[in-house]
Amino acid sequence: MNKNRTLGEFIIENQKHYQATSGEFSRLLSAIKLAAKIVSHKINKAGLIDIVGYSGSTNIQGEDQQKLDIYTNDVFINAITNREVVCGVVSEENDDFIILNDNALHNKYVVLIDPLDGSSNIDVNVPVGTIFSIYKRVTPIGTPVKKEDFLQKGNKQVAAGYIIYGTSTMLVFTTGNGVNGFTLNPAIGSFYLSHSDIKIPSNGNIYSVNEGNYYHFPQGIKEYLKYCQEVKAGVAYTARYIGSMVADFHRNMIKGGIYMYPNCNANYQGKLRLLYECNPIAFITEQAGGKAISGLQRVLDMQPLEIHERSPFYCGSIKMVEKLESFL
Numbered sequence: 310m311n312k313n314r315t316l317g318e319f320i321i322e323n324q325k326h327y328q329a330t331s332g333e334f335s336r337l338l339s340a341i342k343l344a345a346k347i348v349s350h351k352i353n354k355a356g357l358i359d360i361v362g363y364s365g366s367t368n369i370q371g372e373d374q375q376k377l378d379i380y381t382n383d384v385f386i387n388a389i390t391n392r393e394v395v396c397g398v399v400s401e402e403n404d405d406f407i408i409l410n411d412n413a414l415h416n417k418y419v420v421l422i423d424p425l426d427g428s429s430n431i432d433v434n435v436p437v438g439t440i441f442s443i444y445k446r447v448t449p450i451g452t453p454v455k456k457e458d459f460l461q462k463g464n465k466q467v468a469a470g471y472i473i474y475g476t477s478t479m480l481v482f483t484t485g486n487g488v489n490g491f492t493l494n495p496a497i498g499s500f501y502l503s504h505s506d507i508k509i510p511s512n513g514n515i516y517s518v519n520e521g522n523y524y525h526f527p528q529g530i531k532e533y534l535k536y537c538q539e540v541k542a543g544v545a546y547t548a549r550y551i552g553s554m555v556a557d558f559h560r561n562m563i564k565g566g567i568y569m570y571p572n573c574n575a576n577y578q579g580k581l582r583l584l585y586e587c588n589p590i591a592f593i594t595e596q597a598g599g600k601a602i603s604g605l606q607r608v609l610d611m612q613p614l615e616i617h618e619r620s621p622f623y624c625g626s627i628k629m630v631e632k633l634e635s636f637l
């Protein structure tokens with residue numbers, strides 16, 4: 310693996326895979342790359358500047374918006390929209406989809422983002438992330454973007470990825486040709502290929518779930534957790550839960566494991582949002598050789614009905630997810 314390869318070079322070299330001739334797609338990935346650098350730079354000195362804590366406002370999902378939720382939302386939306394590479398955006402922090410100005414009508418991509426994933430961890434210096442999902446629009450080019458451009462099944466994504474702001478800042482993405490990870494060298498300000506063609510181990514012993522909700526979990530989940538906690542052939546599973554899905558998923562993808570956010574009495578539909586949390590992570594999971602389900606079906610085959618709809622979510626090593634399925 311050529312670790313001197315930058316993300317910019319990788320994007321250009323792989324244009325042949327993007328069925329994109331106009332360079333629009335590469336410019337879109339470059340816009341996301343730029344926003345990731347800006348946010349990473351800010352987050353790294355979060356304790357020293359007025360960027361942590363509650364912003365005083367609430368989003369459409371009734372969640373308290375952290376200052377960093379709003380800051381990252383602005384950075385990504387500005388980076389994406391100022392480069393006229395998309396015709397519309399959906400964000401966790403915006404009530405409705407954003408229709409861009411007339412100049413953008415000829416663009417063919419829409420982007421859905423969770424600008425800051427793991428908001429509850431911002432103030433305590435625990436890894437957080439950004440998640441993005443990209444589709445080609447379904448409405449005619451030259452017309453204003455519509456809701457149906459965003460309510461596409463996850464198996465129609467042309468790209469998806471996340472940025473993790475952790476011990477290092479990494480950008481991990483897929484365009485349907487495997488998963489690659491790039492690490493930011495802050496001294497140079499460039500992302501370099503550090504993890505090429507990532508494959509999630511088919512089995513593992515890490516399970517990630519908020520056991521604080523155990524009492525409210527569906528019976529099948531309770532039984533699967535009991536199975537995880539039983540020592541089998543001298544191998545005990547280990548529980549790891551950071552509370553930032555991007556960070557929990559990233560660890561499990563590298564080491565083998567399963568991430569679970571079940572529906573429970575408090576959140577009967579689950580907590581995670583199908584369009585900009587479950588679908589992009591499910592696309593990466595499958596491209597890395599893992600499996601992602603809602604408990605009822607393959608996440609990528611689910612037909613979204615609402616922009617901010619939620620879904621139970623289980624993803625990770627294929628043997629672990631299949632084992633979970635046997636309990637559901």
Ligand SMILES: O=P(O)(O)OC[C@H]1O[C@](O)(COP(=O)(O)O)[C@@H](O)[C@@H]1O
Nearest residue numbers: 423425426427428429519552553554
């Ligand atoms: O605190 P809980 O209920 O376990 O929820 C944690 C989960 O919620 C999330 O923080 C939801 O994402 P946001 O921070 O983007 O709202 C996930 O990253 C995480 O896995």
Ligand SMILES: [Mg+2]
Nearest residue numbers: 423426427586
């Ligand atoms: Mg999130």
Ligand SMILES: [Mg+2]
Nearest residue numbers: 401423425426
């Ligand atoms: Mg968020």
